[in-house]
Amino acid sequence: MTxxxxxxxxxxxxxxxxxxxxxxxxxxxxEAFYLVYGFLGIDFADAxxxxxxxxxxQLESLEAVLKRRIDERVPTAYLLGxxxxxxxxxxxxxxxxxxxxxxAELILGEFQPLLRDRPSRVLDLCTGGGSIGIAMALQWPxxxxxxxxxxxxxxxxxxxxxxxxxxxxxxxxxxxxxFANVSGRYDLIVANPPYVPMQEFEDLxxxxxxxxxxxxxxxxxxxxxxxxxxxxxVDHLRADGLLVMEVGYSNFQLAQRLQQVPLxxxxxxxxGEGVLALTGRQLQQYxxxxx
Ligand SMILES: C[S@@+](CC[C@H](N)C(=O)[O-])C[C@H]1O[C@@H](n2cnc3c(N)ncnc32)[C@H](O)[C@@H]1O
Numbered sequence: 001m002t003x004x005x006x007x008x009x010x011x012x013x014x015x016x017x018x019x020x021x022x023x024x025x026x027x028x029x030x031e032a033f034y035l036v037y038g039f040l041g042i043d044f045a046d047a048x049x050x051x052x053x054x055x056x057x058q059l060e061s062l063e064a065v066l067k068r069r070i071d072e073r074v075p076t077a078y079l080l081g082x083x084x085x086x087x088x089x090x091x092x093x094x095x096x097x098x099x100x101x102x103x104a105e106l107i108l109g110e111f112q113p114l115l116r117d118r119p120s121r122v123l124d125l126c127t128g129g130g131s132i133g134i135a136m137a138l139q140w141p142x143x144x145x146x147x148x149x150x151x152x153x154x155x156x157x158x159x160x161x162x163x164x165x166x167x168x169x170x171x172x173x174x175x176x177x178x179f180a181n182v183s184g185r186y187d188l189i190v191a192n193p194p195y196v197p198m199q200e201f202e203d204l205x206x207x208x209x210x211x212x213x214x215x216x217x218x219x220x221x222x223x224x225x226x227x228x229x230x231x232x233x234v235d236h237l238r239a240d241g242l243l244v245m246e247v248g249y250s251n252f253q254l255a256q257r258l259q260q261v262p263l264x265x266x267x268x269x270x271x272g273e274g275v276l277a278l279t280g281r282q283l284q285q286y287x288x289x290x291x
Contacts, residue, residue, distance in 0.1 A: 001059065003040075004050035007032050010066060020205035023075040023098040024083060026271075031076060038080045039065055073206035086135040091160045095153040096128035097215040101192045101246055102272025107135045111188070114242055114277055119143055119187035123236070125178065125229060126193040128215060130158030130171075136190070137171050145171045148182060151214055178225070179232045189237055191229050192246040197222040200249075222250040223257065230283060231290040237280035248274040261286045 001009075010032035025031045033044075039062055042049045054062070068074050075098050077083035083092035085099035086107050092098060110118070118140055124133030127147035137145045147158050155173045162171045174181055196204070196216045208216065218225040226247050233243045244266075247254050251274040255263060264277045283290075 001054050002050065003036060003042075003052050003054060006054055006059075006062070007036055007050065010036060013066070013070065017070045019070070019073065020207045022100070022205070023207060024077055024100055035065065035069065035076045035079070036062060038076065038082065044084075072210075074210050075207050078210060083129075083131070085131040086139075088131075088135055088138060088165070090129055090131050090134070091157060091164060092129060093157060094210055094212065095151070095157045096149075097211045099129065099131035101132060102268045102270070102275060103132055103190060103192060103244065103246060104135065105268050105270055105272070106244065106266065106275070107132070107139055110139060111242070111244065114244075115188065116240075117187075119241075121184070121186050121188075122146070123148060123182065123186045123189045125189055125191040126215075126225075127158055127173075128154050128192075130161045130173075132190055132192060133158075133171060134161055134165055134167060136188075137167050138165060143170065146174055146182065146186075147171060148174045148176045148178070150175070150177050151212065154212070154215075178228060179236055182236060185236055185238045185241065187238060187241050189229075189233055189241070189243045190245075191226075191243070193225045193229055194218040195222045195226055195247045195250040197250070218250075221253050222247070223254055226250065226254060227257075227290050230278070231287065234280070234283045234287055237283065239280045239284070241280040242277060243280070243283060244275065244277050246275045250274065251276070258286075258289055261289050 011028045014028040014031055025034050037044055065079050077092045077098040083090050083099050086104040122143055122145045124147045127133050127149045130147050133145045133147040149155050152175055158173055194216050195218050201217050266275045
């Protein structure tokens with residue numbers, strides 16, 4: 001069987017299984033491509049590889065992976081042990097969420113037109129496996145980046161990713177409950193914190209059950225951690241610095257709570273929503289609102 005034939009068959013089987021595609025792709029055909037090319041270690045840009053014929057051993061291994069994807073609903077990135085974010089490759093396992101934030105698009109566009117100058121000191125708060133911070137470090141070769149997470153396990157994965165990209169001299173891991181162990185002021189703070197309310201968490205598709213709940217759940221309708229970040233960022237951001245934070249579908253709740261605050265919700269060309277931006281000055285001005 002050629003890879004092309006197998007891709008078609010896998011897409012049909014994934015479609016029939018009614019999976020959730022919230023972890024890097026959004027349809028069965030792309031998921032089939034991601035799984036098969038990824039597992040075989042073929043460059044995703046290699047269109048001619050579809051004509052290759054799969055041998056018996058490859059088919060058997062692929063079938064075993066596919067079975068876990070369908071029967072156990074394990075996200076493909078965990079099955080491959082790798083994920084791609086902003087075009088860069090990362091180690092990926094269940095110590096951290098599968099990277100998928102729309103913030104990738106902002107990084108590739110260097111946060112224009114929001115940032116006037118290239119930042120020199122940046123914080124990736126709630127970093128997980130480090131994808132956001134590391135992608136920023138790759139985008140800005142002179143920038144120093146701190147990666148913060150409360151989970152020592154997630155930071156082990158982040159360290160592995162720092163080493164994968166040879167960024168040990170500019171990217172630093174800090175184990176911390178939000179800003180507790182963080183000092184100094186940053187030009188840019190980017191955060192993709194947990195923001196899923198308990199009620200929604202219980203209804204999430206099985207794929208999310210393979211991810212650490214610490215990375216998803218936030219009390220107070222999902223807003224406890226995002227609000228705390230807004231409150232505490234004031235003391236860690238320069239006045240002309242910028243906070244960019246993802247709150248996903250909790251955006252409506254947050255906007256309801258913060259009606260006095262001019263939250264800037266960012267638009268994405270390649271999909272995604274619920275990412276806001278505020279300057280250090282605005283955070284200072286509206287500080288009382290975040291309590
Ligand atoms: C939504 S995940 C984001 C991971 C990564 N930034 C990404 O975009 O894929 C949130 C991360 O926040 C971390 N986290 C949860 N509570 C935290 C806290 N109080 N302080 C620091 N990190 C926290 C979790 O361990 C998890 O890795």
